Amino acid sequence: MGSSLSRVAAVAANTYRETVRERVLYNLVFFALLMMVSGLLMRQLSIRQDEKIIKDIGLAAMDVVGTLIAVFIGVGLVSKEIERRSLYPLLAKPLGRGEFIVGKFAGLGFTLLVNVAVMTAGLYLTLALTGRATDPNLLKAVYGIFLGLLLVVALALLFSTLTSAVIAAVGTAIVVVAGRFSDVIHNMKEVAPGAPSWLAPALYYLLPNFRDFDLKSRVVHFDPVPLSELGWITLYAALYLGFALGLALVAFRSRELV
Amino acid sequence: MTTPTAAPAVEIAGLSKSYPTGWMHRGRRTALADLTLSVPRGEVFGYLGPNGSGKTTTLKVLMGLLRADRGSARVLGEPHTARAWRYRAGYLPENPYLYDYLTPVEYLDYAGQLLGIAAVDRRGRAHRLLERVGLADAARVPMRRFSKGMLQRAGLAQALLNDPELVILDEPMTGLDPIGRHMVKELILELREQGRTVFFSTHILADAESLCDRVGLLRGGRLVTVGRLDEILRIDVDHLEVLLSGVDGALLDRLPGLKGRRALGERWSLQVEEASLAGLVKSVQQAGGRVLAVQPVRESLEEYFLRQVGGGTETGRPWEAA
Numbered sequence: 244m245g246s247s248l249s250r251v252a253a254v255a256a257n258t259y260r261e262t263v264r265e266r267v268l269y270n271l272v273f274f275a276l277l278m279m280v281s282g283l284l285m286r287q288l289s290i291r292q293d294e295k296i297i298k299d300i301g302l303a304a305m306d307v308v309g310t311l312i313a314v315f316i317g318v319g320l321v322s323k324e325i326e327r328r329s330l331y332p333l334l335a336k337p338l339g340r341g342e343f344i345v346g347k348f349a350g351l352g353f354t355l356l357v358n359v360a361v362m363t364a365g366l367y368l369t370l371a372l373t374g375r376a377t378d379p380n381l382l383k384a385v386y387g388i389f390l391g392l393l394l395v396v397a398l399a400l401l402f403s404t405l406t407s408a409v410i411a412a413v414g415t416a417i418v419v420v421a422g423r424f425s426d427v428i429h430n431m432k433e434v435a436p437g438a439p440s441w442l443a444p445a446l447y448y449l450l451p452n453f454r455d456f457d458l459k460s461r462v463v464h465f466d467p468v469p470l471s472e473l474g475w476i477t478l479y480a481a482l483y484l485g486f487a488l489g490l491a492l493v494a495f496r497s498r499e500l501v
Numbered sequence: 502m503t504t505p506t507a508a509p510a511v512e513i514a515g516l517s518k519s520y521p522t523g524w525m526h527r528g529r530r531t532a533l534a535d536l537t538l539s540v541p542r543g544e545v546f547g548y549l550g551p552n553g554s555g556k557t558t559t560l561k562v563l564m565g566l567l568r569a570d571r572g573s574a575r576v577l578g579e580p581h582t583a584r585a586w587r588y589r590a591g592y593l594p595e596n597p598y599l600y601d602y603l604t605p606v607e608y609l610d611y612a613g614q615l616l617g618i619a620a621v622d623r624r625g626r627a628h629r630l631l632e633r634v635g636l637a638d639a640a641r642v643p644m645r646r647f648s649k650g651m652l653q654r655a656g657l658a659q660a661l662l663n664d665p666e667l668v669i670l671d672e673p674m675t676g677l678d679p680i681g682r683h684m685v686k687e688l689i690l691e692l693r694e695q696g697r698t699v700f701f702s703t704h705i706l707a708d709a710e711s712l713c714d715r716v717g718l719l720r721g722g723r724l725v726t727v728g729r730l731d732e733i734l735r736i737d738v739d740h741l742e743v744l745l746s747g748v749d750g751a752l753l754d755r756l757p758g759l760k761g762r763r764a765l766g767e768r769w770s771l772q773v774e775e776a777s778l779a780g781l782v783k784s785v786q787q788a789g790g791r792v793l794a795v796q797p798v799r800e801s802l803e804e805y806f807l808r809q810v811g812g813g814t815e816t817g818r819p820w821e822a823a
Binding site: 245246249250252253254256257260261264265327328329331332333334335336337338339499500501 | 520561564565566567568584585587588590591592593594596597598599600602603607611612614615616617618656659660669
């Protein structure tokens, strides 16, 4: 009899294989490479700003493309399996619903890890080709991006267990955008004075604070990012992932596969 | 594989299931009502019923895809919600969709991992099964190129991957051509010879009639009948078919208990009520005729099914009413 870990690994490996064979992935990676090349061209136009532009565009491309992959593939992770009924023979086997959820998360998480790693290598290559120093601090920003992407996957997975892929995509996009503007929510009193007083703190603490993971600007401008800060955002990500995946598991366990 | 003391392969007691309907899911539609059923080990059990009668719902509850409102079920001696029996059972859902980006070999490898089959065994088993279900030539073709029948064959292969004691098949003949149906029938008979239990739902009554030790007939979520085919169909032997010679049509008009007649050249084939046989034989002999054969006529499963589910009893036989 196989172990729980081996079943999770099997689901993860199959999810990774599925995402690698999805055309959308290649379209997005192509888009990212295009952005990096455009960064190379733009440096011709901006004297002495070329290194900053390459880093800005490279990290932004990594973030945007990764988020698009996490949302558009993530929302189909469970809902598509239910709609197409491919899940039925799997759950008839000794595969727990929790193992399925964790495996799906790990599979897409690994896809994003590979994607981020390839794009990071591309960014360093671009910098090397232009004769710029390969700044190791860029990896801190990349790490923040990757943690944020894992959170997006968990949210997409949560929505995917609740509803169809289309509605899940809309729901995930709203939460991700809101989480990226958490400072606006925090200052809701100034933006929307009529809103109930409890709403702003409730939303602020409930929604994931993606701004904490955004280290791009600081790294590009050589502002220090202490390792302790990376530790804190790792802890925050772990707690939020546990929360989102826990909710996804509860929702999926209660879901009937009609 | 079958032992006299072994618990039934499937044991269902008082199972009920309803689905929410209407606005805000305030209504309920009954899919299964107080279903009680037992399938002993080593039996081929046919689960019959018209569309919407609750066959698929029963199988989904057993497999844990749906939750029952009431009642209980045990599979291979364990509660149906347990995990352990799933290592010893196989399931083919109705119209299976199997990842179109995978080849059958890859899919079976994935299924084998979930079943805890060692890597060294998985490949060999996959190839043997693909050979058995007639997909050896398509083993490395992505399943997006598969026809419905090919998907059904691949689905069957995954259901048999763990050499299961119990195989639960939801409409296994769907989408198959005559060769495919023959293959599935052979497979089911092979499984029975090996002492395994097969629990399958079907619309194709001729297949059920030729394969099953017992059948259960479901209508509106309720089990109408369950039993051996000869037990079920014997109940409905209400007439005999009698072959006569040396009598004319005028005599037939006077025969007691005659339900129908058909001229066969100089002979007559009659449908006669069982209780009237003795009087009929006497009358024929007195008129100088001969009784050549007497055969009890049973309803076919199809006729029984149609009558039970309200689909009519006309069979198109060219009998002339007496």
